[in-house]
Amino acid sequence: MLTCDRYPVRRLPFAEVSEEDLAFFERIIPGRVSTDPCELKLGNVDWLKMVRGCSKVLLRPKTTEEVSQILRYCNKRNLAVNPQGGNTGMVGGSVPVFDEIILSTALMNQVISFDTMAGILVCQAGCILEQLNQYVEERDFIMPLDLGAKGSCHIGGNVATNAGGLRFLRYGSLHGTVLGLEVVLADGLVLDCLTSLRKDNTGYDLKQLFIGSEGTLGVITAVSILCPRKPKAVNLAFLGCPGFAEVLKTFSTCKGMLGEILSAYEFMDNKCMQLVENHLRLSNPVKENPFYVLIETSGSNAGHDEEKLTNFLEQVMSSGLVTDGTVATDNTKIKMLWALRERITEALSRDGYVYKYDISLPMEKLYDIVLDIRSRLGQSAKSVVGYGHLGDGNLHLNVTANSYSSSLLKAIEPYVYEWTARHHGSISAEHGLGFKKKDFIGYSKTQEAILLMQQIKGTLDPKGILNPYKTLPSSSS
Ligand SMILES: O=C(O)CC[C@@H](O)C(=O)O
Numbered sequence: 001m002l003t004c005d006r007y008p009v010r011r012l013p014f015a016e017v018s019e020e021d022l023a024f025f026e027r028i029i030p031g032r033v034s035t036d037p038c039e040l041k042l043g044n045v046d047w048l049k050m051v052r053g054c055s056k057v058l059l060r061p062k063t064t065e066e067v068s069q070i071l072r073y074c075n076k077r078n079l080a081v082n083p084q085g086g087n088t089g090m091v092g093g094s095v096p097v098f099d100e101i102i103l104s105t106a107l108m109n110q111v112i113s114f115d116t117m118a119g120i121l122v123c124q125a126g127c128i129l130e131q132l133n134q135y136v137e138e139r140d141f142i143m144p145l146d147l148g149a150k151g152s153c154h155i156g157g158n159v160a161t162n163a164g165g166l167r168f169l170r171y172g173s174l175h176g177t178v179l180g181l182e183v184v185l186a187d188g189l190v191l192d193c194l195t196s197l198r199k200d201n202t203g204y205d206l207k208q209l210f211i212g213s214e215g216t217l218g219v220i221t222a223v224s225i226l227c228p229r230k231p232k233a234v235n236l237a238f239l240g241c242p243g244f245a246e247v248l249k250t251f252s253t254c255k256g257m258l259g260e261i262l263s264a265y266e267f268m269d270n271k272c273m274q275l276v277e278n279h280l281r282l283s284n285p286v287k288e289n290p291f292y293v294l295i296e297t298s299g300s301n302a303g304h305d306e307e308k309l310t311n312f313l314e315q316v317m318s319s320g321l322v323t324d325g326t327v328a329t330d331n332t333k334i335k336m337l338w339a340l341r342e343r344i345t346e347a348l349s350r351d352g353y354v355y356k357y358d359i360s361l362p363m364e365k366l367y368d369i370v371l372d373i374r375s376r377l378g379q380s381a382k383s384v385v386g387y388g389h390l391g392d393g394n395l396h397l398n399v400t401a402n403s404y405s406s407s408l409l410k411a412i413e414p415y416v417y418e419w420t421a422r423h424h425g426s427i428s429a430e431h432g433l434g435f436k437k438k439d440f441i442g443y444s445k446t447q448e449a450i451l452l453m454q455q456i457k458g459t460l461d462p463k464g465i466l467n468p469y470k471t472l473p474s475s476s477s
């Protein structure tokens, strides 16, 4: 179903792509202008198959200069543009809503430089996260972020959406690790903020505006990012907890006993475990429990880390916070245990139509909303699950049903957002607002803040050609 048929959205008065436009693009990027229906089918739909546009052209620039020429032209012609990276987003931000031109970063995939002393990587926006991680690992570093979608997401898309992921707890947000950006603005101007300095307090830090702006303020073409050293020892513990209170106490114990080597603390409920078992045929490595946690440590001395982890495990097992567990130090088992958590999204999408919520809440309230929604929806939902980045106070609440139903949607929204706002949480912790959540921004931001965002958008993109219908609320709402 087309997005414009499912959702109440009206096409803004942008121009339509003409034969002359296509000829112009062909002159700038010969052989990289696609009107092929099969390629467009892929570029028009998000990977969850929940939003679908009807773009008629997909452009694949290789250089910043090409992006600049394309945007300068589109801005003059009043043609709307949808920047697209790996198209792995969760909120419909990376696909057109109507017939916006798809500007893909897929061919902008070159590493520009790597400073082996400082661990600073400079690369084009279309580099795939997993490939970058391999590249820096060969040089004894790792990327500061890791996501389930690493095999296809682009670093430019990660930065544009301020993706969080599994290493956030240790290495923090991209607002801290991104040192510089090169961005092409709506009128084609190239904004070169691609520095690699750790410290630079000269004026406003403009790059921060583009981190998390979801392609609405400019197209990120290159990124400079600080990479941590590759840890010498990595351990992963997969533990079963009898209740959510124990999940929280285990976290607190873990912070005290493993603080400096802790690199991830993730949780999932038993319903998630059942879904990965049933849909993906993965097996539960521990005895059945209401909750499971994954604790990763990354350090520089295997012996020390093991001793710390053993003491911690003795403590949580003897106090009954954890009833069963398994530990992995070798890569194969580590990957196998991570898959149980990383592949929940995939298992959910095989369960049916998925309603996704990505919420920040005070940690002690994190699971209450799952219980509340589960009892509120009763039999009308197939599964209501909770999992996520507990260490960051970030819950992924997902509801599945056999098919899309507007009455089920009405039972969840805006209830979930009201609940979140009441507890001073965020209605989008790490996935952004995209198309699907933009009209709910008011639950997490004040009117003054939203107005200022609209003014910034108006200054940088006066015609509104960049990723329209995304991030900021539609003027009628
Ligand atoms: O599918 C989701 O809702 C969450 C996806 C991702 O952010 C994760 O942490 O696995």
Ligand SMILES: [Zn+2]
Residues within 6 Å of the ligand: 165, 388, 389, 396, 430
């Ligand atoms: Zn997540």
